[in-house]
Each structure stands twice: as C-alpha cells, then as structure tokens.
Amino acid sequence: MTTPRVVVVRRRTEYDELLARHGTLGQAEFFLRSRGQSIQPVRERHERTGAAVAAVLGAIPAEWRRAEVERDELARFLFEDADVVAVVGQDGLVANVAKYLRAQPVIGFDPLPGTNPGVLVPHEVDSAPALFAAVVEGRARMVERTMVVARTDDGQELRGLNEVFVGQPGHQSARYDLAWRGRGETQSSSGVIVGTGTGATGWCASIARTSAPDAVLPAPSARELVWFVREAWPSPATGTTLTAGPLGPDEALGLRVTSDSLVVFADGVEADRLVLGWGQQVTIGVADRGLMTVL
Known part of the structure; x- marks a missing residue:
C-alpha cells in the first residue's frame, strides 16, 4: 500500500x-x-x-x-x-x-x-x-460538487468550481453570438457568467437577485448549471431576449466571438485565462468530473 x-x-x-x-x-x-x-x-x-x-x-x-x-x-x-x-x-x-x-x-x-x-x-x-x-x-462522508468547463474550438479547456466568465479583459462591452437550446442572438454585454450550484451562493446569487429573480439556482451536487448575461445592451444589431437560463448535464451554451478579443477565466482568477480571437467559438457545460469535498 x-x-x-x-x-x-x-x-x-x-x-x-x-x-x-x-x-x-x-x-x-x-x-x-x-x-x-x-x-x-x-x-x-x-x-x-x-x-x-x-x-x-x-x-x-x-x-x-x-x-x-x-x-x-x-x-x-x-x-x-x-x-x-x-x-x-x-x-x-x-x-x-x-x-x-x-x-x-x-x-x-x-x-x-x-x-x-x-x-x-x-x-x-x-x-x-x-x-x-x-x-x-x-x-x-463526501460530496461531489459539480464543476463547469469551457472548451474552445482549438482544443483549449478551462474548468471552474464556482463559475466561468466570458467577456472583455477590461470588462468593457463584449460582442458575440450566443446559442442556447436551438435559439441564437447577437449580443453586446458586460460578459456572460455560467455558474454551478456551489457558485450559486456567490457571484451568481448576486446577479440573480438583480437580473433574474425567478431563476432557479442548482444545488452544489446537481449536475446542472445556470447562466446569466450581464447588462445586455439593446441596439439595432444586438438583442436582449436571451439573458438567463439553465443548462442540463448534456447541454451547452455556445458563444462565437464577434469583437477583437474576449477572455475566459474561472473563479475570479483572471491571470489563468483563455484568450479568444474574432470568429472563435467556446462552448460551456457541465464538466465530466467534479470536486470531491469532505463533509
């Protein structure tokens, strides 16, 4: 042994x-x-x-x-x-x-x-x-806490325990095409957050209180996620109809970059990030494995 x-x-x-x-x-x-x-x-x-x-x-x-x-x-x-x-x-x-x-x-x-x-x-x-x-x-006694994973179209991957953020590195307006459950929309916003049940007690809870009070936040061990768009901007070219929703274990939220550069980081650590250029795509969903925490 x-x-x-x-x-x-x-x-x-x-x-x-x-x-x-x-x-x-x-x-x-x-x-x-x-x-x-x-x-x-x-x-x-x-x-x-x-x-x-x-x-x-x-x-x-x-x-x-x-x-x-x-x-x-x-x-x-x-x-x-x-x-x-x-x-x-x-x-x-x-x-x-x-x-x-x-x-x-x-x-x-x-x-x-x-x-x-x-x-x-x-x-x-x-x-x-x-x-x-x-x-x-x-x-x-242990519980497996669900994690979120972001995958880019060039094979990069980033996991998070609380949430994944996609947006401008300077938190300015991010432009992208969003796809969810067969629906799509071009958006300009302060970024997109995809959170877990563990993260539902932090950043996601804050966003939900002000932007989507009816959103159902998952439990830490539930293989589900929830996503939010921060401050979606309405314009002739960008919409605001898709701003929050759930993600099941076999679903993904898709974004295609339509601005100079976006970043993807997890759990607030901006130094460890993925950088996406114009036209690149990222899909975000439930990670194949979670975090084992001792109760």
Missing part, C-alpha cells in the same frame, strides 16, 4: 502582502498608521492563520508523506492521484485548487471561524486527525 500523502494548500496572508509591498514591518506600520489604521488586527489574523496551518501539519501522522503549496504555485505543482488535499484558508482557496485536481478528496479547514462563510472550509483544525484517518480508511 502506498504511504498516504497530505498536501496542505495555503495562501499568503494580508500581513505577508503588506511586508512584500513595503519591504519592512516599520514601513508597513507607517503606511497603515498614516491612514488611521493599525497593523495589529492584520498581524493577529496572520498569526491565527499560521497557527492553523501548523496544527493541520502537526495532525499528519509521522509516517505519512506531506507537502505544502501556496496558491501562486498551484499551476506548477504536481498532485498525485492518491493525495489528500487539506486547504487551510478562505472558501475561495478551495475554488482556486479545484481546477488542478481529478478525484482527490479535499478537506477545507477554516483558520478564522466567524470571518469566512465556511461553505467550502467547514472544518475546525482540531478535527484534522480524525478527518485524515477517515479519508484514508474510506470512512469519510
């Missing part, structure tokens, strides 16, 4: 970012103090997060293998099929790592209870020893 490996995923804290930007603690303190702020709460959150990471690492049995990876290194990190992935951070960090996994179980630990929603990081760090054992022994 292969020795289990736990991969602990974390991200730099606000404190880390301040020091990286200003060079020294004194400069960072001066920067905040001159703006009527204190570095103390930032440092406290940093210390609590560090303690949580240390506790999770300490809960890994000595005979198991272990690895640590920061969010910025995820694209270069090689996950093994049998890894147990322990995410220590905000809910969004789970979404950041999701696209790089296949069927590895993910345990989300909240280092700052009461600060994060905790949808994807529901566990306290004290539960780490029991959870690690349950996962390796096959006793853990």
Whole structure:
C-alpha cells in the first residue's frame, strides 16, 4: 500500500502582502498608521492563520508523506492521484485548487471561524486527525460538487468550481453570438457568467437577485448549471431576449466571438485565462468530473 500523502494548500496572508509591498514591518506600520489604521488586527489574523496551518501539519501522522503549496504555485505543482488535499484558508482557496485536481478528496479547514462563510472550509483544525484517518480508511462522508468547463474550438479547456466568465479583459462591452437550446442572438454585454450550484451562493446569487429573480439556482451536487448575461445592451444589431437560463448535464451554451478579443477565466482568477480571437467559438457545460469535498 502506498504511504498516504497530505498536501496542505495555503495562501499568503494580508500581513505577508503588506511586508512584500513595503519591504519592512516599520514601513508597513507607517503606511497603515498614516491612514488611521493599525497593523495589529492584520498581524493577529496572520498569526491565527499560521497557527492553523501548523496544527493541520502537526495532525499528519509521522509516517505519512506531506507537502505544502501556496496558491501562486498551484499551476506548477504536481498532485498525485492518491493525495489528500487539506486547504487551510478562505472558501475561495478551495475554488482556486479545484481546477488542478481529478478525484482527490479535499478537506477545507477554516483558520478564522466567524470571518469566512465556511461553505467550502467547514472544518475546525482540531478535527484534522480524525478527518485524515477517515479519508484514508474510506470512512469519510463526501460530496461531489459539480464543476463547469469551457472548451474552445482549438482544443483549449478551462474548468471552474464556482463559475466561468466570458467577456472583455477590461470588462468593457463584449460582442458575440450566443446559442442556447436551438435559439441564437447577437449580443453586446458586460460578459456572460455560467455558474454551478456551489457558485450559486456567490457571484451568481448576486446577479440573480438583480437580473433574474425567478431563476432557479442548482444545488452544489446537481449536475446542472445556470447562466446569466450581464447588462445586455439593446441596439439595432444586438438583442436582449436571451439573458438567463439553465443548462442540463448534456447541454451547452455556445458563444462565437464577434469583437477583437474576449477572455475566459474561472473563479475570479483572471491571470489563468483563455484568450479568444474574432470568429472563435467556446462552448460551456457541465464538466465530466467534479470536486470531491469532505463533509
């Protein structure tokens, strides 16, 4: 039997970012103090997060293998099929790592209870020893969260746990031909969002409240998606009749680019994106595999 490996995923804290930007603690303190702020709460959150990471690492049995990876290194990190992935951070960090996994179980630990929603990081760090054992022994309760995938006509692919966005890189007006369930429309808008049931608690929920209050949002494990057009613009050449709808497991939303350039990115990470030129097409639908999260 292969020795289990736990991969602990974390991200730099606000404190880390301040020091990286200003060079020294004194400069960072001066920067905040001159703006009527204190570095103390930032440092406290940093210390609590560090303690949580240390506790999770300490809960890994000595005979198991272990690895640590920061969010910025995820694209270069090689996950093994049998890894147990322990995410220590905000809910969004789970979404950041999701696209790089296949069927590895993910345990989300909240280092700052009461600060994060905790949808994807529901566990306290004290539960780490029991959870690690349950996962390796096959006793853990898990749910497969549906993911969304965008595929371009030249073979590129991008997956997301919450949503996929298609639009202008500067969030200006995007022009495209949209196709859904045998209907089509040329549109100009602020972009198109295709979300999952997990994402239905975030960006999609915000859009639905203002643009499509009657839209039915899927559950996290449902193999269904929902899509929205942001701020569709009516003109002699562009329409606004197709602005929201569901996508079943065998359906896809199609877009053909009719402007200079559009980008596709997932879960708010614009740096990891696909770039589409005039005339290119992208189809968006339910991904063939989801994310296994430990309940």
